[in-house]
Amino acid sequence: MDAAVLLVEDSTPIRVAIATALAGAGCTVLAREDGDRLDRDLDEFRPDVVLLDVMLPGTDGFGLLETVRVRSDAGILMVTARDAVADRLRGLTDGADDYITKPFEMAELVARVHAVLRRRGRTATTIRIDDLVIDPDAAVVMRAGNTVALTATEFRMLTFLAQRRGRVLTKTQILTAVWGYEHYDPNLVEVHVSALRRKLEEHGPRLLHTERGIGYTLDVARS
Incomplete structure (x- = not known):
């Protein structure tokens, strides 16, 4: 955002x-x-x-x-x-x-x-990363033409990461944006990242990457 x-x-x-x-x-x-x-x-x-x-x-x-x-x-x-x-x-x-x-x-x-x-038309309606398409207005996620069923929390996390494509985001940043409070258990992020990654990878290569010791980034598939 x-x-x-x-x-x-x-x-x-x-x-x-x-x-x-x-x-x-x-x-x-x-x-x-x-x-x-x-x-x-x-x-x-x-x-x-x-x-x-x-x-x-x-x-x-x-x-x-x-x-x-x-x-x-x-x-x-x-x-x-x-x-x-x-x-x-x-x-x-x-x-x-x-x-x-x-x-x-x-x-x-x-x-x-x-x-x-x-x-007010101040945000883009569709986000595209490779074959991943996110429609924040309709709360719909597509991967390689397939609908990806996400929970509300997973959708907020994916949208937050996608809007910052290529940026490495810390667990604290994700906690604050998705849950609204930076002192929640950081394991929440790991659990939801794991679930989100599994759902996305049902239809294509990895887009949600772990930057060890730093955080996570959503970007194109890596070889």
């Missing part, structure tokens, strides 16, 4: 966690604790998506939402502890693309950002 994301969140732990998860998913993140520099950030950083906390010092998220809508065509995701229906409706009515309520799993937030990008 190659995208520029502007994050406005006043809680330092939450801001760092969100920025880390999005960076792990391949985004370039500019994180702010308030909206004081919003105008300049919109002009200079030119985000694809803006994440706005509702409860902010100074101008709140709803006020910043109006500014983003006037000055930018970025997608907007409201992030807040509020769960009142009226707040959700206000954000969506005022022009937000989506709304997520704290507490949430980082994997869900990453998925919602990706969905906003997709709806």
